[in-house]
Amino acid sequence: MIVEFIAILVLFFVGGSIIAVYSRRFLGAGSREFFVGGYRVGGFLSAMTYAATTYSAFMMIGLAGLTFATGITALGFELAYLASTLLLLSTVGVFMWRRARERRWISPTDMLTELYSSKVLGVVIAVLYLFALVPYTSAQLKGIGEIFASLGIGFEVGVIFAAFATALWTIVAGLWSVASTDAYQGIWVLVSSLAAILWLYLFLLPSNGINYTKFVEYLTKGQNLLTFTWSPQIFIGMTLPWLFFALTNPQVVQRLYIPRDEKAFRRMTKYFSIYGFTYTLICVMLGLGYRAYISGLGMVQQFASNRDAVAPFVLSKAHAILAAIVFTSIIAAAISTADSIVLSVASAISREFYEKVVASPKERISIAISNSVTIVMLIIAVMFAIAKVGYVVELSVASSAYLLPLAPITLVALFKKQRKRCWEPIISLVLGEAVAAYATLCYGPAKVLTAPMALSMPAPVWILIASVMPLILP
Amino acid sequence: MFKKAFKVLYSGFSLNKRFMVKTLQRGAKYVLLYLASISLFFAPMYKPFSDELTSLHSFLLAIYWCILTIISIAIGLKVLDKMLMGVDK
Numbered sequence: 001m002i003v004e005f006i007a008i009l010v011l012f013f014v015g016g017s018i019i020a021v022y023s024r025r026f027l028g029a030g031s032r033e034f035f036v037g038g039y040r041v042g043g044f045l046s047a048m049t050y051a052a053t054t055y056s057a058f059m060m061i062g063l064a065g066l067t068f069a070t071g072i073t074a075l076g077f078e079l080a081y082l083a084s085t086l087l088l089l090s091t092v093g094v095f096m097w098r099r100a101r102e103r104r105w106i107s108p109t110d111m112l113t114e115l116y117s118s119k120v121l122g123v124v125i126a127v128l129y130l131f132a133l134v135p136y137t138s139a140q141l142k143g144i145g146e147i148f149a150s151l152g153i154g155f156e157v158g159v160i161f162a163a164f165a166t167a168l169w170t171i172v173a174g175l176w177s178v179a180s181t182d183a184y185q186g187i188w189v190l191v192s193s194l195a196a197i198l199w200l201y202l203f204l205l206p207s208n209g210i211n212y213t214k215f216v217e218y219l220t221k222g223q224n225l226l227t228f229t230w231s232p233q234i235f236i237g238m239t240l241p242w243l244f245f246a247l248t249n250p251q252v253v254q255r256l257y258i259p260r261d262e263k264a265f266r267r268m269t270k271y272f273s274i275y276g277f278t279y280t281l282i283c284v285m286l287g288l289g290y291r292a293y294i295s296g297l298g299m300v301q302q303f304a305s306n307r308d309a310v311a312p313f314v315l316s317k318a319h320a321i322l323a324a325i326v327f328t329s330i331i332a333a334a335i336s337t338a339d340s341i342v343l344s345v346a347s348a349i350s351r352e353f354y355e356k357v358v359a360s361p362k363e364r365i366s367i368a369i370s371n372s373v374t375i376v377m378l379i380i381a382v383m384f385a386i387a388k389v390g391y392v393v394e395l396s397v398a399s400s401a402y403l404l405p406l407a408p409i410t411l412v413a414l415f416k417k418q419r420k421r422c423w424e425p426i427i428s429l430v431l432g433e434a435v436a437a438y439a440t441l442c443y444g445p446a447k448v449l450t451a452p453m454a455l456s457m458p459a460p461v462w463i464l465i466a467s468v469m470p471l472i473l474p
Numbered sequence: 475m476f477k478k479a480f481k482v483l484y485s486g487f488s489l490n491k492r493f494m495v496k497t498l499q500r501g502a503k504y505v506l507l508y509l510a511s512i513s514l515f516f517a518p519m520y521k522p523f524s525d526e527l528t529s530l531h532s533f534l535l536a537i538y539w540c541i542l543t544i545i546s547i548a549i550g551l552k553v554l555d556k557m558l559m560g561v562d563k
Contacts, residue, residue: 073518076539080515083546087511090554091504216532226532228524235519243512262558269554273547281540415501 043267067287071225237458405432
């Protein structure tokens with residue numbers, strides 16, 4: 001198994017590196033080329049980078065595990081995110097795309113800095129991105145390390161490999177190498193998840209005597225996993241931050257700037273919706289299949305406290321080559337998310353702390369700063385991952401709560417006819433973050449999304465209310 | 475030559491302004507559409523509703539969410555066309 005895995009991984013890495021180096025021929029001069037592809041990326045590439053950036057290793061491991069443990073409700077949670085993203089892309093997204101081209105925005109901080117005429121706001125948001133997204137990146141590296149460890153190769157080797165591939169594919173040609181390797185990884189992820197589901201439903205389950213009747217029986221025996229099993233607080237708390245993911249996370253906001261024309265923007269939205277819907281269904285069906293299989297073995301209790309271990313356990317029963325391809329796809333999903341995050345955060349830092357501070361900034365230096373930030377961010381993420389700091393994964397869960405206050409200020413900035421005063425978004429951010437910090441202190445980072453606060457409402461509801469108030473009060 | 479350049483610039487500006495005003499008018503409609511679509515995803519939180527769906531067919535709750543998503547995607551793409559057409563006109 002180790003030999004097959006290493007062979008497939010080498011193939012994957014060499015293929016990705018060739019694509020990254022090849023993409024340099026599209027890279028023009030200047031920071032706009034490096035960070036947003038000169039606003040001339042085609043529809044297919046835009047869609048694939050959007051999808052690969054959005055869907056991380058969480059899907060094949062976390063979502064499948066969540067479905068295994070809690071049932072079909074995980075589908076509602078994930079599809080609500082997809083529907084919301086589609087509706088936002090079709091309305092607010094067009095606004096952002098159009099204005100980004102007119103105003104030559106590079107980073108999401110450019111957008112908010114300009115719309116509120118506040119340089120301080122840009123700096124505050126860039127720091128917030130660092131705080132929220134370094135643990136998220138670290139969690140991606142940690143996931144890859146755990147795959148390596150489960151195969152007996154070594155946790156640290158996995159983390160360092162992931163950080164190296166992320167840095168290389170980001171620095172080679174900026175957005176061009178990130179987007180083209182994202183497309184490559186997105187295809188790898190989708191094809192291998194299709195292969196996994198075909199193997200599970202056409203081979204593993206039937207060979208264990210699990211037909212449709214038995215499948216439904218296993219899923220409905222005891223607790224019915226095919227009905228709504230979450231509490232309303234958990235469903236609202238988990239779903240709410242993801243409804244606004246397209247507006248709050250810089251790595252996806254930046255993707256809205258890149259399509260070259262209306263046709264490319266439409267293609268991006270259409271292909272992303274097809275990809276997202278298909279991939280979500282596959283991951284949820286994998287989770288249900290794992291549950292039926294594990295129930296058949298009578299091992300459900302063994303995975304009760306570690307649901308993320310279910311997918312690797314079941315996939316290890318597959319043929320070594322198939323298992324290696326699927327494990328590599330999980331690595332691909334993690335790298336494609338990590339490289340987009342580091343590029344977008346690096347671009348925000350470079351813009352806010354260099355280009356807008358220096359009188360006549362040089363684009364070459366701006367890119368050098370971005371590359372340095374990329375490397376430093378990855379080194380910190382590697383250190384967190386190797387030290388196995390427990391709260392890193394928990395903080396990465398909480399990152400969506402910490403970024404949530406950005407949704408109201410973005411929407412108000414884009415649609416309010418009368419521009420708000422510059423201190424209002426800062427107060428909005430401070431209040432939202434204060435509620436998030438209070439929830440983290442009271443319930444811990446892992447439960448910040450789901451623990452009921454006042455009126456039995458989860459923290460994300462109060463974060464939204466707190467951050468909306470300063471913007472709507474006269 | 476300057477007159478021509480000014481005309482081009484002005485036509486670009488007024489085109490953009492018309493687009494913005496039109497879009498803002500549509501804004502309220504889109505907000506309602508968004509709220510209605512997304513609220514339906516939360517309907518199964520009402521236990522009798524989700525239990526009723528599941529009692530009719532084991533996978534009906536999953537089908538319900540899938541159909542809602544497909545409808546939302548269709549609405550989204552239609553709205554997107556309108557938004558982009560607003561730019562073209």
